Amino acid sequence: MVLNGIKAEINIPGEIPWEIVLAYFVLATVFVIYIAKVKGGLKQFSTLDIVYLAIGASLGTAWEFYIGPFIDRGIPSTPFISIGFWGRILIIIIFVSLVRKVGSGMLSLTIYTLLADLFHYGFGGQPLYFIYEALTYGLYIDLIIAISGGKIFGIGLTPSNNESEDIALRKLRRKQTILVVIEGVILGVLLSIPDPIFYLGFLRPFIYGASVNWAYIIFTLLAFIPGNVIVSIMAGLLSLRVVRALGQ
Template sequence: GDMIFLPSGIYPLINPPVWFRIITSFIVVALVRKVGSGMAVFTAYDLIGDLIHFGFGGEPLWLIEDALTYGLFMDVAIFITKGNLFGILNSDKFKQNLSAIVEGLLLGFAFSFVHPFFTYGFIAPLIFGFIPNQERVLYLFVTYMAGNALISPIAGLLALRVARIIAV
């Protein structure tokens, strides 16, 4: 995230690292479609990010946070849809696209809670020793919700498209 040069007020709304994480995780989970794949994807993201850039300060809290929030949301979606995430198993293209958009929006909304409430409001204060600001938590939630509402349906459709191509 530190290589992105965007004004700080717009960064939570237009957040390329979070968008990349949403797109790639949706694609991987759409291909696997097994409960547990969401947690595995976000565990891998956390470990690779620590190896390449962030270092292991704050571990295992960051690993637990990624796997048990983002990953768990994905796994719950897989469980609820019985492996038919983004409507992949539907034969009707309209139903597939509608499922991809709706499920993408719901997952994007669920992802909007993670950084403001869990990361900034709970885990980061434990690791870095600061007192979270209530207005900042609300601001981050609203901006992440808007940004995720924009990218998550697109990511759902993209994941559906990739899964269709691979399934052939």
């Protein structure tokens, strides 16, 4: 039986068992919430927070399906380059950095998925894509927020009071730059996982009955990492500039 385009195939050779995927979604979410409670990144959203996240998701959707594909026309097709995805993630990270609360990533990707279905995909395969986007890409962004205690990329850190203002400010900005690089590398690697592992290894065969090729999955995973790391670092640097410009 097919429900909303979902064949629910669980016996495709090489497919990740659904029990493992379900366990991941549950345990990963609980882990991030636990870290957030310990580190202090779990806070209630304000109306302004939701507005920021909605704007970011909307701009990310526009980039993914309208601006990105136009730019892609002049670039050879290769798994090493993904203009649409890079732009979407960069925009969402910047707006999430304005909020810096655990749940920002998941909410942003949920809004993005809703808009993507309204304007491009249709709602076939739902609610699986809502779960997939929110609990992979969104959750990984929230993980960085949780680990940093709500101070992703060092945003929200204050200069030391024990030194002159100029020296303290220079040290703070140097620390923020280092955090951008470290967190950008971690985030870039994490953001490279969902499409090859969860989509090609589970969702695609589960929903459509497609075959699974682990050699291609591993190649795609490794191909995604360099570009995603660079874009995540760029997103961090741009986030710092935007936050400073807004006086946060």
